[in-house]
Amino acid sequence: MIQRFKYLLYALLAVLGLFVGLLVILPFIIDPNDYKPEITSLVEEHTGRSLQIEGDLELTVFPWLGIRTGRLELGNAEGFEGDIFVAVNSTQVRVKLFPLLSRNIEIGRVIIRGFEANLRRNNDGISNWQDLVETAGADDDVEQPDPNVETESGSAGFNTLQLGGLQIENGRFSFIDEQAGTRYDISNFTVETGRLAPNEPVEFSLALQLAASQPQVKGSFEIQTTLLANAKDQVYALQSGSFKFSGTLQDFLKEELTAGLTWQAMTFNNTEQQLDVNEANFSGLGVTATTSFVASNLDGEPSLVGSVHVPPFSLQELANRFSEMLPEGTNLPPGSQMEFESDFNVNLNTQALRINALRLGLADLKLLASINGEQIIDAPRFSGSLQTENFSPTRLLVNLGQTAIPTTDPNALSSASLATKFTATQSSVALSEMNLALDQTLLKGQFAIADFDKQAIRFDLIVDAIDADRYLPPVEAAAETPPEEGEPLDAIQLPVDPIQTLDIEGRFRIGKLHAFSMNTSNIDFSVSAGKGVVRIHPVKADLYDGQYNGDILYRIDRKVPLVSINESISEIQISGLSMDLFDENRI
Numbered sequence: 001m002i003q004r005f006k007y008l009l010y011a012l013l014a015v016l017g018l019f020v021g022l023l024v025i026l027p028f029i030i031d032p033n034d035y036k037p038e039i040t041s042l043v044e045e046h047t048g049r050s051l052q053i054e055g056d057l058e059l060t061v062f063p064w065l066g067i068r069t070g071r072l073e074l075g076n077a078e079g080f081e082g083d084i085f086v087a088v089n090s091t092q093v094r095v096k097l098f099p100l101l102s103r104n105i106e107i108g109r110v111i112i113r114g115f116e117a118n119l120r121r122n123n124d125g126i127s128n129w130q131d132l133v134e135t136a137g138a139d140d141d142v143e144q145p146d147p148n149v150e151t152e153s154g155s156a157g158f159n160t161l162q163l164g165g166l167q168i169e170n171g172r173f174s175f176i177d178e179q180a181g182t183r184y185d186i187s188n189f190t191v192e193t194g195r196l197a198p199n200e201p202v203e204f205s206l207a208l209q210l211a212a213s214q215p216q217v218k219g220s221f222e223i224q225t226t227l228l229a230n231a232k233d234q235v236y237a238l239q240s241g242s243f244k245f246s247g248t249l250q251d252f253l254k255e256e257l258t259a260g261l262t263w264q265a266m267t268f269n270n271t272e273q274q275l276d277v278n279e280a281n282f283s284g285l286g287v288t289a290t291t292s293f294v295a296s297n298l299d300g301e302p303s304l305v306g307s308v309h310v311p312p313f314s315l316q317e318l319a320n321r322f323s324e325m326l327p328e329g330t331n332l333p334p335g336s337q338m339e340f341e342s343d344f345n346v347n348l349n350t351q352a353l354r355i356n357a358l359r360l361g362l363a364d365l366k367l368l369a370s371i372n373g374e375q376i377i378d379a380p381r382f383s384g385s386l387q388t389e390n391f392s393p394t395r396l397l398v399n400l401g402q403t404a405i406p407t408t409d410p411n412a413l414s415s416a417s418l419a420t421k422f423t424a425t426q427s428s429v430a431l432s433e434m435n436l437a438l439d440q441t442l443l444k445g446q447f448a449i450a451d452f453d454k455q456a457i458r459f460d461l462i463v464d465a466i467d468a469d470r471y472l473p474p475v476e477a478a479a480e481t482p483p484e485e486g487e488p489l490d491a492i493q494l495p496v497d498p499i500q501t502l503d504i505e506g507r508f509r510i511g512k513l514h515a516f517s518m519n520t521s522n523i524d525f526s527v528s529a530g531k532g533v534v535r536i537h538p539v540k541a542d543l544y545d546g547q548y549n550g551d552i553l554y555r556i557d558r559k560v561p562l563v564s565i566n567e568s569i570s571e572i573q574i575s576g577l578s579m580d581l582f583d584e585n586r587i
Contacts, residue, residue, distance in 0.1 A: 117172070164195055245258070263279060274295065288313070297349065380426060415439055
């Protein structure tokens, strides 16, 4: 028995040796160049295009079954300029032989050098690839065997398919659209991948140079990442990658642009129609930004949940780069900086928007906000809260390139802050629970523009105390302008047109007021304006142990405008008023 197995083993080894020997000598007895005419005829039969095969076809059999070609040229469609549609300088494709016996395909690294494609569309809208698409469509109409049905020779498919990698060097593409008057050229096109196998990560890199006529773009692109494709679950990912661009965008920027994008992971789930972007970082134009988000229901009404952070950047530098697109004369000051940070949630299905922890900075002004939106497509309505950190209005103006407001008190306009809730629609805006602090003054209440078209203003405001004299121009500046001579009463023209459109309802109160060296307290007046009638009533104030009452009326709803002023003052202590006005008691 052992003897028989020995002879069987010898026989198998002899057959195997014969098989290997045959594979080794096969390239020497079979010349693939003998089949060039058949190959070119077959291509022309199926495409209607000529195929030029330059140089020799080199065949290898063991341990790889492969072929290496010289230059290949596929002819252009009839009626188009140029003889070449697609060409390659050389190609190399190899398949490992022994795995084929076990129905496994292991393809070696595919190398394509000098790839060239010339795409054209003429004035009639006909492209030089249209005939190939139509031919492919005709082939699809032919009944094909079911790949899932086993044949007499066995299973219809292979067990595994692997590719050692893809390498494309020095590729070139051009697309000229005569109908649109545009041209796009890609040169130095390079692609390189690692090993490709199902459900395994693949290293991928791409580089090219682009020149486009519309928009006018000229520059280089580079992409490096790791691809992961799960065809069964339809999940596709770009892991830990980067994208770089360096060049010019002549329609938008006057300077060369260098920009980059990196990401920790980007995952697209085709089944759930969801895109997940993790730690994407953009840099360019003097701006850096970081974001992470999840976009869901991409084939319907998408939703977007994530966060974004933009550190401080110079608005002036950004504006200078886009100077060609900005109105003439636009000039931002060197100190104008902006920053942005927020969490966001947008759902187009429910038409809802939520922005939490919004932080917006402009120069020295820092704004904190939260925003909720409803019916953001059909009838947008927003609500939320706004709050600023304490800032100096004077310093803010200077940093924005504006002239500081001259005041009698040099310490005026040195501190301010705002906190309020808000609601806004397409036609209105309202501030409620408002707290506005300016230096030592606090204003509270609510303010609204109830209708933008009608400019309908509503307010109810309370000021605790204010020294208005602090905010007057300095005495030196005021003295430079001589007082104007008063006009005779019959020469005064009362405003008419502005009054006709006024729509105001409001109340204003001041606890303590110091103005023009006089002290007043408990000021309280209401304003009503509409349909050509303006009335300030009642007007009340306490001053110098006495009281002021007033009723001011202005009407233009009649042929002759009417002005009516009814005032009364009682029990005022003149001595106190004299001391404040003249620093002495003149009574």
